[in-house]
Amino acid sequence: MCGWTRTGTKRRRQNKPVATDNSAMRWVGNLSANLLALCITGCGFSESNVTTGNRDGVFHFGNVSEPQSIDPHVMSGSPEVNIARALFEGLVTRHPHTMEMVPGVAKRWDISDDGKVYTFYLNPGARWSNGDPVTAEDFRWSLHRSIHPQMGNQLAYTLFGIVGAQDFASGKITDPESVGIEVLDKLTLRIHLNNPDPYFLSTMGTYPTYPVHRATVEAHGKWTDRFSHWTRVGNIVGNGAFNLSEWKLNRRLVVTRSETYWDRDNVRLNAVVFHPIESETAEEKMFRAGQLHFTQRVPLSKIPGYKAMQNSPYLQHRWQGTYFLQLNITRDPLDDKRVRQALALATDRQKLVNTVLLKTEVPNSVLVPVNTPGYQSPPALDYDPARARQLMAEAGYPNGEGWPGMEFVFNTSENHRKIAVVLQQMWKEELGISITLANQEWKVYLDTVNEGDYTLSRMGWIASDLDPATYLNIFTSESGINRTGFSHARYDEIMLELAPAEADPQLRTALMQEAEAILMDEVPVLPLYTYNSKHLVQPSVKGAPPNVLDLQNYKYISLDPAIPVWKGEVK
Numbered sequence: 001m002c003g004w005t006r007t008g009t010k011r012r013r014q015n016k017p018v019a020t021d022n023s024a025m026r027w028v029g030n031l032s033a034n035l036l037a038l039c040i041t042g043c044g045f046s047e048s049n050v051t052t053g054n055r056d057g058v059f060h061f062g063n064v065s066e067p068q069s070i071d072p073h074v075m076s077g078s079p080e081v082n083i084a085r086a087l088f089e090g091l092v093t094r095h096p097h098t099m100e101m102v103p104g105v106a107k108r109w110d111i112s113d114d115g116k117v118y119t120f121y122l123n124p125g126a127r128w129s130n131g132d133p134v135t136a137e138d139f140r141w142s143l144h145r146s147i148h149p150q151m152g153n154q155l156a157y158t159l160f161g162i163v164g165a166q167d168f169a170s171g172k173i174t175d176p177e178s179v180g181i182e183v184l185d186k187l188t189l190r191i192h193l194n195n196p197d198p199y200f201l202s203t204m205g206t207y208p209t210y211p212v213h214r215a216t217v218e219a220h221g222k223w224t225d226r227f228s229h230w231t232r233v234g235n236i237v238g239n240g241a242f243n244l245s246e247w248k249l250n251r252r253l254v255v256t257r258s259e260t261y262w263d264r265d266n267v268r269l270n271a272v273v274f275h276p277i278e279s280e281t282a283e284e285k286m287f288r289a290g291q292l293h294f295t296q297r298v299p300l301s302k303i304p305g306y307k308a309m310q311n312s313p314y315l316q317h318r319w320q321g322t323y324f325l326q327l328n329i330t331r332d333p334l335d336d337k338r339v340r341q342a343l344a345l346a347t348d349r350q351k352l353v354n355t356v357l358l359k360t361e362v363p364n365s366v367l368v369p370v371n372t373p374g375y376q377s378p379p380a381l382d383y384d385p386a387r388a389r390q391l392m393a394e395a396g397y398p399n400g401e402g403w404p405g406m407e408f409v410f411n412t413s414e415n416h417r418k419i420a421v422v423l424q425q426m427w428k429e430e431l432g433i434s435i436t437l438a439n440q441e442w443k444v445y446l447d448t449v450n451e452g453d454y455t456l457s458r459m460g461w462i463a464s465d466l467d468p469a470t471y472l473n474i475f476t477s478e479s480g481i482n483r484t485g486f487s488h489a490r491y492d493e494i495m496l497e498l499a500p501a502e503a504d505p506q507l508r509t510a511l512m513q514e515a516e517a518i519l520m521d522e523v524p525v526l527p528l529y530t531y532n533s534k535h536l537v538q539p540s541v542k543g544a545p546p547n548v549l550d551l552q553n554y555k556y557i558s559l560d561p562a563i564p565v566w567k568g569e570v571k
Contacts (some may be wrong), residue, residue: 004545008289017386022389023319024404026127028144034273038288043494043561044102046473047064047288048289048291049273049290049291049292049567050290050291050292050293050540050565051536051565053273053293054540054559054560054561054563054565055561056270056271057268057269057270057271057558057559058267058269058270058271058273058559059189059271059272059273059293059294059483059541059554059557059559060272060273060275060291060292060293060294061082061272061273061274061275061293061294062275062277062283062286062287062292062294062296062396063079063082063083063253063274063276063277063294063296064078064079064276064277064278064296064297064442065077065079065082065276065277065278065411065412065417065441065442065443066079066249066250066276066442066443067079067083067274067276067413068080068082068432068443068446069226069227069231069443070084070087070231070236070244071212071226071227071228071230071231072084072146072207072208072212072213073142073145073146073151073153073208073210073294074086074151074152074153074226074227075207076154076155076446076481077442077446078252078296078462079274079276079442080485081207082274082552083253083255083274084207084210084551085207085240085254085552086241086242086272086554086555087209087236087238087240087242087243087244088211088212088238088239088240089104089105089210089239089240089241089254090104090105090205090206090207090209090210090211091105091106091109091120091122091139091189091204091205091209091549092104092106092109092201092202092204092205093205093340094202094205094549094551094553095553095556096543096544096545096551096552096556097545097547099548099549099551100203101201101202101546103123104205105122105123105126105134105139105211105262106120106121106122106123106189106475107121107122108120108121109121109201110420111201114196114331115193115196115197115198116192116194116195116196117190117193117195118190118191118193118200118201118204119184119188119189119190119191120136120139120188120189120190120191120204121187121188122134122135122136122139122188122189122542123187123262123471124187125262126239127260127261127262128238128239128260129211129236129237129238129243129258129260130213130237130260131237131260131442132237133186134211135186135187136183136184136186136187136188136189137183137186137439138210138211138213138214139184139189139209140189140314141179141214142180142210142211142212142214142243143159143162143179143181143209143211144168144179144181145212145217145223145224146159146208146209147159147165147169148170148176148181148223148224149168149169149170149171149230150224151224151226152226152480153208153480154479154480154481155206155207155208155480155481156169156208156475156478157473157478157479157480157481158203158206158208158397159203159208159209160195160496161195161197161200161203161500162179162180162181162191162192162193163179163180163192163194164178164179164180164242165179165180166478166496169478170478171324180193182194183241184536185222188546191204194500194501195500195501195503196503197500198467199465199466199467199469199470202464202465203464203465205464206464208524210229211239211415213237213238213239214495215237216230216236216237216337217230219235223328226271228451229537231244233245233246233247234249238258239261240258240259240261240522241258241261241263241264241267241270241554241555242255242256242257242258242261242267242271242554243255243256243258245271245340246322250276251276252272252273252274252275252276253271253273253276254271254273254274255271255274256270256271257269257270257271263555265554266555266560267554268543268555268556268557268559269554269555269557269558269559270548272554274483276359278412278413278441278442278548279412279414280295280297280298280299280413280414280415281299281414283295283296283297284298284299284302284536284570286515287313287536287538288567288568288570290565290566291538291568292538293537293538293540293541293559294535294536294537294538294541294544294552295354295535295537296535297413297415297534297535298534298535298536299307299414299415300356300357300358300360300414300415300418302570303358303360303534304358305570305571306414306536306570309537309568309570313536313537313539313566313568314534314535315533315534315535315536315537316360316532316533316534316538316546317532317533317546317547317548317550318362318371318531318532318533318548319370319462319464319530319531319532319533319548319549319550320369320458320462320466320528320530320531320548320549320550321369321461321463321530321550322364322368322369322460322461322527322529322530322531323361323419323458323459323460323463323527323528323529323530323531324403324458324459324460324461324525324526324527324528325456325457325458325459325525325526325527325528325542326449326454326456326457326458326459326483326484326524326525327340327343327455327456327484327523327524327525327526328451328454328455328456328457328483328484328485329484329485329486329522330485330522331455331485332404333395333404333406333566334406334455335428336395337365337522337523338391338392338395339391339392339395339397339532340522340524340526341381341388341391341451341521341523341525342388342389342391342392342395342431343388343427343431343526344365344380344381344388344523344526345381345382345383345384345385345387345388345391346383346385346388346389346426346427346430346431347423347426347427347526347528348383348385348426349364349365349383349528349529350363350383351426352419352422352423352528352529353529355422356418356419356422357415357419357529359528360532360534361529361531361532362529362530362531362532363528363529363530364527364528364529364530365380365381365382365520365527366378366380366467366516366520366527367471367472367516367519367520367525367527368468368471368472368516369440369530369531370530371530372468373466374505374509375468375509375513376513377513377516378513378514378516378517378520379517379529380498380520381520381521381523385430385431386559388430388431389431389498390429392431392433393491395433397431397433399430399432399433400433400434402431403432403433403434405434405435405436406433406435406436406455406456406516407435407436407437407438407455407456407457408420408423408424408435408436408437408438408452408455408456408457409438409440409445409448409454409456409457409458410437410438410439410440410445410457410458411439411441411442411444411458412439412442412497413438416439417437417457420437420458423435423465424437435456438452438458445457449482449483452483452485453523455466456532460531461474462531462549462550464549465549466548468509468512468516469495469500469512472512472515472516472519473495475491475519475525476491476492476495476496477492477525478492478496484524484525485524486519486522486524486525488518488522490518491515491519492517494512494515494529495512495513495515498511499511499512499515518543533546533550538562538563538566539563540559540560540563540565541557541558541559542557542558542559542560543556543557543558544557544566549556
């Protein structure tokens with residue numbers, strides 16, 4: 001392909017195709033050859049990826065960056081999750097059209113009258129890619145793995161509503177049998193909750209709950225090993241609609257239609273090709289050249305031109321996510337609360353959205369996204385530069401004098417860079433302080449923030465449901481994804497004890513509002529805006545509707561070969 005950049009990994013992967021029969025093997029082999037030809041095509045020959053993909057049922061997806069891992073119990077970033085949705089399937093899944101929870105591996109489920117016991121009845125036709133049946137024990141073992149303390153799963157906290165899960169994840173108990181996950185028979189799984197949770201079903205459709213194949217994992221190391229070879233081509237066994245068939249580092253990752261998937265007859269695509277494109281400019285150019293069906297983002301400078309077009313391929317939709325800054329409150333100068341508050345008060349979010357983001361996002365000074373149903377965030381630290389300057393003077397930095405400096409880390413993206421530059425200028429003008437900017441490739445960036453080796457960094461959080469707790473739980477002391485050093489006894493009490501146990505929706509909301517008020521006052525996180533999703537989509541793509549969770553389930557996607565490749569000039 002044209003225009004790739006490395007993302008800092010030296011791991012090598014095999015490229016042995018996986019297939020269940022000779023015909024599938026031939027198809028995968030032909031696909032690999034065709035993809036190579038299409039790479040050449042994209043750099044100047046006659047037929048594009050989209051044209052060939054429409055004919056052959058191959059969906060070309062712009063996936064931002066090289067994935068760090070495709071182990072669902074290790075991953076935490078969107079590029080990885082996009083791939084996991086193809087390779088694995090949970091007990092339930094979400095329909096992209098209706099947003100309702102629908103059967104995945106579980107064909108049906110029962111919920112007890114008190115809302116604390118969920119019983120899932122697995123589809124007897126569900127199979128792993130090697131032909132093994134998917135069992136209730138597979139899910140029990142995988143859920144234990146997901147929350148095991150040695151796994152270091154940053155999303156383990158999403159399962160703490162299960163009896164004993166939090167104690168097991170923290171090491172307080174070591175026997176996984178103490179966790180409230182029960183196998184009734186080969187195809188029946190029962191899960192016991194501490195308290196009723198109206199969002200638990202949607203949780204069971206998220207990637208920390210995806211099953212992994214025990215024999216495959218253990219064949220390549222211990223069950224809690226991170227980044228082991230079980231996820232390589234030729235090794236990995238999944239239960240999703242697609243199988244991993246090719247992984248060319250920093251070039252492409254290819255998944256092909258699984259012949260063992262329980263609902264294979266309704267899977268319309270033959271393959272999905274994930275393209276790791278760090279540059280949104282390069283991604284947009286590839287779309288216009290007919291090399292991509294779907295992009296994850298659009299360069300800001302191009303959006304007005306696309307919006308002005310008739311029959312534009314540009315799609316924008318409200319997205320349940322927040323773009324924010326992470327502040328490492330253990331490091332000077334951010335260990336001073338007054339400095340953190342001053343940065344928040346000196347941030348003109350409306351100006352940022354209007355001038356830099358071209359009004360494509362929604363300014364937001366709180367963590368929970370704007371217009372979350374049934375929830376209203378408490379007042380936060382909005383733009384007040386005079387108060388910001390006062391706090392900086394009180395902290396010992398009047399007009400920026402004596403300021404020790406600070407580095408702002410962000411991952412490779414033109415939009416991230418533009419936001420960083422504007423914040424740098426804004427804080428220089430309002431507070432007289434200087435910050436340095438550090439651009440890192442995705443994998444390097446993830447390592448940096450996960451290790452806490454930063455002072456200020458950008459981050460986004462995209463919800464899997466509409467529960468405000470999805471955001472607030474990130475910053476508890478028990479959360480594996482809280483990288484800020486923030487720890488607050490009352491906040492933990494609310495989010496780990498009181499809110500989960502509160503059955504009254506209004507009282508639960510009031511508790512979460514109190515927690516968010518604490519968070520916004522302490523400022524370990526500085527929200528900037530609520531997302532809108534922004535994609536370029538070829539008109540031949542069917543079954544990929546915009547939705548508030550920006551969720552695409554590849555089993556519902558099809559390609560119409562009768563519709564030509566979109567072409568247009570964008571100023």
